Amino acid sequence: MGEDAESPKINHTFLRDYVTEADVISTVEFNQTGDLLATGDKGGRVVIFQREIESKGESEEVGETGDSGEYNVYSTFQSHEPDFDYLKSLEIEEKINKIRWLPQQNAAHFLLSTNDKTIKLWKVSERDKRPEGYNLKDEEGRLKDISTITSLQVPVLKPTDLMVEVRPRRVFANGHTYHVNSISVNSDGETYLSADDLRINMWHLGITDRSFNIVDIKPANMEDLTEVITAAEFHPQHCHLFVYSSSKGTLRLCDMRASALCDRHTKLFEEPEDPGSRSFFSEIISSVSDVKFSHSGRYLLTRDYLTAKVWDLNMDKGPVETYQVHEYLRSKLCSLYENDCIFDKFECVWNSSDSVIMTGAYNSFFRMFDRETGRGVTLEAWRESSKPRAVLRTRRVYTGGKRRRGDVGVDSLDFTKKILHMAWHPSENIIAIAATNNLYIFQDRVNPETQAQ
Amino acid sequence: MIGGMEGGVDAQSLISISLMKIHNSRTQRGGIKLHKNLLVSYVLRNARQVYIKEKYAEIYRMQQYEEVMTVCNEIQELNPLDLDAEEADEEERSRGEESSVCGAALQRGAAQPAALCRTGSAVSGCCPLEDVGKDPEPSYYRSCCMEAPPAAPCDPFTGSGGAHCNKTTVLDLDTHVVTTVENGFLHQDCCCAPTGQSAAKKRKVEFGCCVSDLDDVPDFTRKRAKREDCSFSDYTDTSNISNLISIFGSGFSGLLSRQADLEQICSKQALASLGAWTRAIVAF
Numbered sequence: 001m002g003e004d005a006e007s008p009k010i011n012h013t014f015l016r017d018y019v020t021e022a023d024v025i026s027t028v029e030f031n032q033t034g035d036l037l038a039t040g041d042k043g044g045r046v047v048i049f050q051r052e053i054e055s056k057g058e059s060e061e062v063g064e065t066g067d068s069g070e071y072n073v074y075s076t077f078q079s080h081e082p083d084f085d086y087l088k089s090l091e092i093e094e095k096i097n098k099i100r101w102l103p104q105q106n107a108a109h110f111l112l113s114t115n116d117k118t119i120k121l122w123k124v125s126e127r128d129k130r131p132e133g134y135n136l137k138d139e140e141g142r143l144k145d146i147s148t149i150t151s152l153q154v155p156v157l158k159p160t161d162l163m164v165e166v167r168p169r170r171v172f173a174n175g176h177t178y179h180v181n182s183i184s185v186n187s188d189g190e191t192y193l194s195a196d197d198l199r200i201n202m203w204h205l206g207i208t209d210r211s212f213n214i215v216d217i218k219p220a221n222m223e224d225l226t227e228v229i230t231a232a233e234f235h236p237q238h239c240h241l242f243v244y245s246s247s248k249g250t251l252r253l254c255d256m257r258a259s260a261l262c263d264r265h266t267k268l269f270e271e272p273e274d275p276g277s278r279s280f281f282s283e284i285i286s287s288v289s290d291v292k293f294s295h296s297g298r299y300l301l302t303r304d305y306l307t308a309k310v311w312d313l314n315m316d317k318g319p320v321e322t323y324q325v326h327e328y329l330r331s332k333l334c335s336l337y338e339n340d341c342i343f344d345k346f347e348c349v350w351n352s353s354d355s356v357i358m359t360g361a362y363n364s365f366f367r368m369f370d371r372e373t374g375r376g377v378t379l380e381a382w383r384e385s386s387k388p389r390a391v392l393r394t395r396r397v398y399t400g401g402k403r404r405r406g407d408v409g410v411d412s413l414d415f416t417k418k419i420l421h422m423a424w425h426p427s428e429n430i431i432a433i434a435a436t437n438n439l440y441i442f443q444d445r446v447n448p449e450t451q452a453q
Numbered sequence: 454m455i456g457g458m459e460g461g462v463d464a465q466s467l468i469s470i471s472l473m474k475i476h477n478s479r480t481q482r483g484g485i486k487l488h489k490n491l492l493v494s495y496v497l498r499n500a501r502q503v504y505i506k507e508k509y510a511e512i513y514r515m516q517q518y519e520e521v522m523t524v525c526n527e528i529q530e531l532n533p534l535d536l537d538a539e540e541a542d543e544e545e546r547s548r549g550e551e552s553s554v555c556g557a558a559l560q561r562g563a564a565q566p567a568a569l570c571r572t573g574s575a576v577s578g579c580c581p582l583e584d585v586g587k588d589p590e591p592s593y594y595r596s597c598c599m600e601a602p603p604a605a606p607c608d609p610f611t612g613s614g615g616a617h618c619n620k621t622t623v624l625d626l627d628t629h630v631v632t633t634v635e636n637g638f639l640h641q642d643c644c645c646a647p648t649g650q651s652a653a654k655k656r657k658v659e660f661g662c663c664v665s666d667l668d669d670v671p672d673f674t675r676k677r678a679k680r681e682d683c684s685f686s687d688y689t690d691t692s693n694i695s696n697l698i699s700i701f702g703s704g705f706s707g708l709l710s711r712q713a714d715l716e717q718i719c720s721k722q723a724l725a726s727l728g729a730w731t732r733a734i735v736a737f
Contacts, residue, residue, distance in 0.1 A: 092483065093483040197488055247488055283496070334463065
């Protein structure tokens with residue numbers, strides 16, 4: 001069932017272990033139809049994949065999109081360059097932190113990409129025709145000698161090879177003092193928010209020199225700082241609602257109708273801490289690394305270091321579901337702190353029907369949890385074990401009891417192979433997993449369409 | 454409070470690891486990461502709390518032992534033949550409770566007869582305790598600083614009879630704790646903290662002088678623990694730590710003064726990231 005986006009024919013064995021830092025994928029996002037998949041990397045590049053329309057012929061009707069479309073590279077462009085803040089003597093990394101697609105309104109596609117400081121709006125358009133028959137220019141574009149022109153002709157559009165053009169349409173700069181961690185497009189199609197460690201701004205897509213500050217948690221005295229904003233997202237249907245998560249493990253739902261500055265939350269979602277499980281690292285592992293609204297808008301999915309939690313918007317006392325992603329790491333927190341792995345920010349995603357949630361782990365493992373049964377499965381994104389069309393087999397981390405063949409011990413986990421970024425197709429069971437510098441795209445051939453609940 | 458698996462030694466290494474992380478983050482590409490440094494400061498604070506608890510418990514145990522040994526050593530210095538046994542008996546009745554301390558010392562191997570011990574305590578009570586007699590606030594507590602203290606911290610001790618220039622052995626009648634005071638400070642085989650701590654120490658000394666009854670014994674030991682807090686740096690071997698401590702002690706002026714613009718992210722974020730930890734220290 002696995003499909004590797006890279007060519008399997010070339011032997012990359014000797015190169016495999018050498019990963020250029022700039023090639024590490026830092027964000028993955030499907031567009032609203034799922035036909036386009038964008039990835040951003042640490043080198044500031046964006047690569048867009050497009051799903052090929054594959055018509056089988058016999059069983060399919062004319063015009064129907066094939067289920068078995070592969071994703072191929074559509075366009076590549078340099079979104080952000082390394083920058084330097086001269087006033088503060090700080091280097092600004094070109095790493096793409098987030099990409100968000102805008103809803104499609106015409107033939108062109110628009111996406112927002114951001115690094116630590118600057119958000120850019122890109123227009124991705126196709127050109128498959130070009131005008132031919134100019135009067136003053138010849139085929140190569142050189143000016144003709146006027147004396148050779150004896151008649152006038154109207155240029156005509158002739159089909160050419162498909163060309164994908166990507167152009168920056170807006171640059172939203174100087175809006176943030178701290179590092180931007182999230183962007184989210186509003187359901188109104190006109191505005192979007194960007195969040196850094198201490199502030200959230202709301203922008204209009206057409207206006208680059210102004211933004212509204214809607215959340216500011218910077219204390220008057222920075223020595224009193226106790227928490228930062230870690231992620232933010234607009235509600236999928238209600239354009240006045242958004243949520244942001246904090247490093248203390250709390251979620252705040254804000255209603256922009258209440259006031260211009262939403263420092264005071266409408267709802268605070270917090271789970272009381274279990275005093276028995278207190279350790280040196282309690283604050284670190286409770287920090288929320290990602291928050292996502294469900295497609296229905298009724299639930300929230302959050303990820304902290306060891307768990308993934310589902311919250312009901314109507315209940316703020318605690319999560320309605322908690323899933324242990326890799327509880328076996330709880331006794332290893334000290335060494336994970338030493339090697340900085342404890343600061344890894346894992347993302348989490350919903351499937352299209354909100355019945356399954358997925359998040360990443362170490363050793364190229366990622367986990368899927370079925371919300372109905374509460375059961376979780378561990379899968380692996382690794383080149384060796386996934387040949388094209390092979391079935392992904394489930395993996396297990398050995399934590400005691402009877403050891404089965406293929407179980408991996410906790411001490412043999414490779415913590416450099418971490419699955420931080422992933423995306424789920426908006427309507428089908430197709431997932432995109434970023435593993436360091438590789439992108440894996442898996443499709444469910446058995447149940448390609450998500451069953452409605 | 455903190456999970457049982459981490460002990461005092463782990464706390465020390467966590468403290469040094471955390472401070473190294475904060476130090477390294479200042480040269481990282483992309484500027485200081487506020488979120489990460491905030492989390493590191495939480496670990497730092499937690500490790501420090503555990504370390505203080507452990508250290509305080511250890512110091513208190515050590516001090517009990519040392520005091521008993523001090524008493525016994527001083528008993529050895531005296532000539533037991535000069536003393537009258539009857540006087541010793543009277544002293545014993547009036548200081549009945551102290552015999553238990555000496556008794557304990559005897560059990561630890563001081564080979565003196567009980568009478569001598571009682572006499573010894575009486576004698577040791579007589580001379581140096583003059584100071585105590587004059588001043589109803591006899592208890593001192595240990596400093597952790599080896600360096601010669603500045604004149605100011607000595608002032609609180611002057612009421613106790615000029616302790617700042619000579620060696621005095623004092624018996625606290627309430628807690629039965631025997632302490633040796635030299636130059637206004639007790640010497641201990643402990644660290645040396647940078648001068649930035651002197652202001653904080655002085656404050657604690659003032660607290661100590663007010664302790665005068667049994668109820669204050671917990672305060673006494675707690676304050677001693679707080680003193681110890683300043684001095685954990687000797688157990689860590691990164692120079693960055695002592696630099697940071699001296700910076701904290703001087704109210705961040707060391708960090709801020711290097712930046713012309715107060716809104717510079719470098720200083721603000723470094724401050725922010727260390728805020729929780731330093732706040733705890735400043736509070737003491």
